[in-house]
């Protein structure tokens with residue numbers, strides 16, 4: 228993560244790393260495509276390895292946030308690569324498919340792994356996707372919501388297809404991110420210090436001063 | 440065959456079932472260049488967003504417009520004709536007969552000349568036969584008569600464990616190719632949540648629900664090939680990306696041959712790459728990173744740093760994040776990475792010359808991105824460049840040329856070299872594996888200890904650096920000591936060079952000099 232403040236005006240620019248996790252075919256790539264390009268495709272190719280995308284949003288008149296997004300492949304065997312994505316992520320969206328009960332179990336195991344292995348300040352959002360297929364729902368909203376709140380996660384039901392709640396999801400994450408911390412990565416990187424690393428792993432006092 | 444092909448492409452009410460045999464390849468077998476050009480030009484109206492190339496893919500992509508495609512293809516087509524005439528002469532001079540479908544019954548023995556011909560492109564309608572020939576497919580087929588059919592029959596009656604994953608991906612394989620999804624038929628109930636009846640499993644795939652259009656013949660072949668493969672090679676089973684490999688093969692050859700090619704690719708050309716732990720993929724990425732460091736120091740300076748910002752010598756164990764992109768290049772044979780004509784030209788060389796071709800193509804992509812990579816400040820932008828550059832490489836011939844150009848810096852990477860490095864990396868990863876797992880332990884420990892309670896608290900990796908430098912630090916907890924011991928034990932296996940490199944800042948040139956490169 229990097230936050231830079233334009234000294235002449237009061238505009239802020241921050242960069243955050245976000246990772247999408249969840250079982251294959253729950254709609255991770257579709258959610259990103261909706262968020263980044265406002266498009267949807269009934270026929271998406273499955274993701275091999277991972278895809279990297281960026282999207283910049285204006286949080287308010289004075290704050291611009293750039294998400295650097297890793298869209299990962301959902302198949303189980305790619306799981307061993309996951310630490311590479313989430314270790315330095317500031318936020319994660321864990322996706323399940325509301326029409327597939329088993330996909331929520333998978334999502335829960337991702338949440339557990341993130342809570343154990345990732346940055347302790349990582350913001351995790353749980354997204355129940357394919358909300359447009361409400362008629363085929365297998366996961367009740369209340370149950371998922373209860374799980375999310377007891378685990379301290381943001382929670383949204385989304386539809387990449389209709390676009391419902393997609394922007395809301397990413398905006399909610401942006402609002403939770405610690406804007407007042409750290410400094411520009413560009414300035415510090417050449418010295419070999421990476422402030423984009425998770426707080427817990429960074430040298431003491433680097434970015435613990437969250438004021439939000 | 441050719442007639443049917445036109446029917447399929449141009450007839451508005453084409454039904455996949457209209458093909459009598461499931462065992463014919465989709466591309467027509469024609470005897471002369473004239474009819475090839477006929478079939479090419481018979482594509483859809485030029486310039487439209489839905490215009491198809493000769494393989495049935497959309498000409499247009501996010502990175503290439505249909506008119507750019509047409510402009511390139513106008514001259515490429517002439518080139519293809521020229522090459523085809525040369526090939527015909529070569530086959531005749533080699534005393535090889537043509538089958539009635541116009542495809543040579545065999546291919547010339549390997550030689551400098553033939554290698555050059557292959558690099559310049561195999562005629563499109565001979566391609567499948569040539570791939571199969573040079574990959575030694577006929578031997579596999581001869582040794583295992585009837586096996587493929589037995590396998591898929593078994594798979595259909597009792598689906599393999601991976602069948603659900605396969606089903607989920609069948610309709611996510613080349614949805615933009617007319618042979619995989621016939622878009623001439625508007626989806627009947629798109630948007631309605633009705634389930635397609637008769638699906639073997641109710642998978643999570645939504646595409647199934649939306650695909651009211653009947654499954655195309657090639658999708659059915661793809662199912663059989665993937666089912667049969669996962670039964671035949673259980674230690675790989677089904678790995679996402681095999682669908683693309685098999686899918687492209689099916690455009691060029693009958694399904695039994697496509698099945699054997701999949702076996703050959705995963706066992707001979709890319710061993711272990713698709714296996715459950717993906718270790719083969721990790722090994723190849725380690726080899727690739729060694730090659731980048733050696734041949735493209737400017738690129739290495741940008742991509743070689745780990746997430747901690749340090750360039751490191753243990754990159755074959757702790758792969759840099761860029762390998763998250765490049766691993767997929769190998770797994771899917773550059774499908775979806777390079778434009779399709781470039782992919783098939785790469786595959787021409789790959790089946791003839793073996794896996795070194797993939798490494799050299801990967802290096803070529805880095806080389807072609809070098810300027811841009813050098814100019815970015817934000818390391819994250821590098822990912823974007825590395826991801827988008829290959830998608831624009833429409834001019835297949837010039838990609839191949841820059842790959843095999845003399846003095847491009849990686850001409851020395853022979854297959855023997857690749858195989859040696861694969862062994863070296865595999866070994867090293869095995870030895871250091873204990874360190875990797877102890878690191879994970881250390882990280883877990885990190886998360887259990889509140890950082891405020893440890894004044895000098897440092898990360899797992901920093902502790903390791905410290906450990907190397909000062910042979911340890913104050914014991915805090917028994918568990919931590921145990922981890923440290925593990926770590927020190929495994930550290931001894933790393934070379935001195937590696938130690939030095941742990942402390943190299945990203946801009947250091949030392950880590951790219953030959954002196955610290957692992958001896959191979």
Ligand SMILES: Nc1nc2c(ncn2[C@@H]2O[C@H](COP(=O)(O)OP(=O)(O)OP(=O)(O)O)[C@@H](O)[C@H]2O)c(=O)[nH]1
Nearest residue numbers: 251252253254255256257269274301357386387388
């Ligand atoms: N109806 C509906 N379908 C969706 C939605 N989101 C995704 N899909 C469909 O679900 C299928 C899988 O979507 P992807 O975005 O490829 O899934 P993924 O999670 O990226 O899958 P992997 O790349 O294999 O991990 C595609 O056919 C999409 O069209 C949604 O909100 N509603």
Ligand SMILES: [Mg+2]
Nearest residue numbers: 255256273274
């Ligand atoms: Mg995906």
